[in-house]
Amino acid sequence: MSDLPPPPPPPPPSSLLPPSPQPGSLAPGSMPAAQDAPAVAPQYEFSGQPSAPVDDAIVRTHELTKRYGNLVAVNAVNLAVPRGSIYGLIGPNGAGKTTLMTMVCSLLRPTSGSVSVDGHDPMVDPAAVRKKTGYMPDGLGVYEGLDVGGYLEFFAAGYRIPRNEWPALIDGLLELVDLEVKRDAQVNSLSRGMKQRLSLARALVHDPDLLILDEPASGLDPRARVELRELLWQLQSMGKTIIVSSHILTELQEICTHVGIVEAGRLLAEGSPSDISMKAGSVRRVEVRFLDGTTEMFEVPDAAAQAELLRRLVLDSTRPVLECRELSAGLEEVFMNVTQGIVQ
Ligand SMILES: Nc1ncnc2c1ncn2[C@@H]1O[C@H](COP(=O)(O)OP(=O)(O)OP(=O)(O)O)[C@@H](O)[C@H]1O
Numbered sequence: 001m002s003d004l005p006p007p008p009p010p011p012p013p014s015s016l017l018p019p020s021p022q023p024g025s026l027a028p029g030s031m032p033a034a035q036d037a038p039a040v041a042p043q044y045e046f047s048g049q050p051s052a053p054v055d056d057a058i059v060r061t062h063e064l065t066k067r068y069g070n071l072v073a074v075n076a077v078n079l080a081v082p083r084g085s086i087y088g089l090i091g092p093n094g095a096g097k098t099t100l101m102t103m104v105c106s107l108l109r110p111t112s113g114s115v116s117v118d119g120h121d122p123m124v125d126p127a128a129v130r131k132k133t134g135y136m137p138d139g140l141g142v143y144e145g146l147d148v149g150g151y152l153e154f155f156a157a158g159y160r161i162p163r164n165e166w167p168a169l170i171d172g173l174l175e176l177v178d179l180e181v182k183r184d185a186q187v188n189s190l191s192r193g194m195k196q197r198l199s200l201a202r203a204l205v206h207d208p209d210l211l212i213l214d215e216p217a218s219g220l221d222p223r224a225r226v227e228l229r230e231l232l233w234q235l236q237s238m239g240k241t242i243i244v245s246s247h248i249l250t251e252l253q254e255i256c257t258h259v260g261i262v263e264a265g266r267l268l269a270e271g272s273p274s275d276i277s278m279k280a281g282s283v284r285r286v287e288v289r290f291l292d293g294t295t296e297m298f299e300v301p302d303a304a305a306q307a308e309l310l311r312r313l314v315l316d317s318t319r320p321v322l323e324c325r326e327l328s329a330g331l332e333e334v335f336m337n338v339t340q341g342i343v344q
């Protein structure tokens, strides 16, 4: 990234991680849109605005755009990340996820548009944004000759955390990511999953409110994925907002409270998984369990048809209904409806 702004000195931490973190107590200008963007025509109308107004967004972008020559990596994106959410940025390779994330955390200058992180513009006050944000990049980088403890001390020093607080802070972080037994191991000797967890610990060193995790699950085995998911829930219960990118849809479906679907630099849909599955025009599926023990699945096009179906079923005294349940479309189905497979 050749256009990095000069890095400001790391900010002091707001508070520190206790040795055993408890839930809730973790101390650990509007510009023109790109002109030469490839045409992306979603199969349904999407305004580019968040699906529902978000009153308390920790991150907002306005017409955020990044160009590399003729390529528009991020194209007039307006997103809103609700405070306390787990927000999944879903998109295929090259969709612009990493570019978007690095602009939010002040590491990359937008070509146009703006970002606000808790009221701070990353280009105007990068120190304030970095204090609030923990970024886990998609690679750990090479740290020859550092052991795990030393690696975290390196970042604690970078954030100017007083040296006498390092032991408790690092104990707490290693416990949180379950790497206590590797404290003295060389970073380069860790498995990929362990490196991912160490990278997450590093992002938490200064106890940020916002975590931006770029493909944290990539290359993890199934058990490590489950553990990561539980860790993210734990972090959310501590009050963190988490933005997480992935192209593994099923994984995000289980964990995310909100999703943004991106393709070829554009945000094609945004909202809660059920919101966007409605917007994407998926049929509604209603599962009905009858008193006689049978279950039937009905497909209806919209809310009115669903109400009519329920009325009809309830009025049919020959077959009493025990339970009705609407099943929202899976993210995978929504994703296939919304995207077109464009690679730029
Ligand atoms: N420094 C750069 N110079 C030129 N083009 C770039 C640069 N960084 C990214 N791009 C291009 O911008 C587009 C978006 O890239 P980005 O890395 O943001 O995608 P991504 O969604 O994170 O993909 P992946 O899932 O593979 O990580 C791609 O076409 C990529 O080639």
Ligand SMILES: [Mg+2]
Pocket: 097, 098, 099, 138, 214
């Ligand atoms: Mg990426």
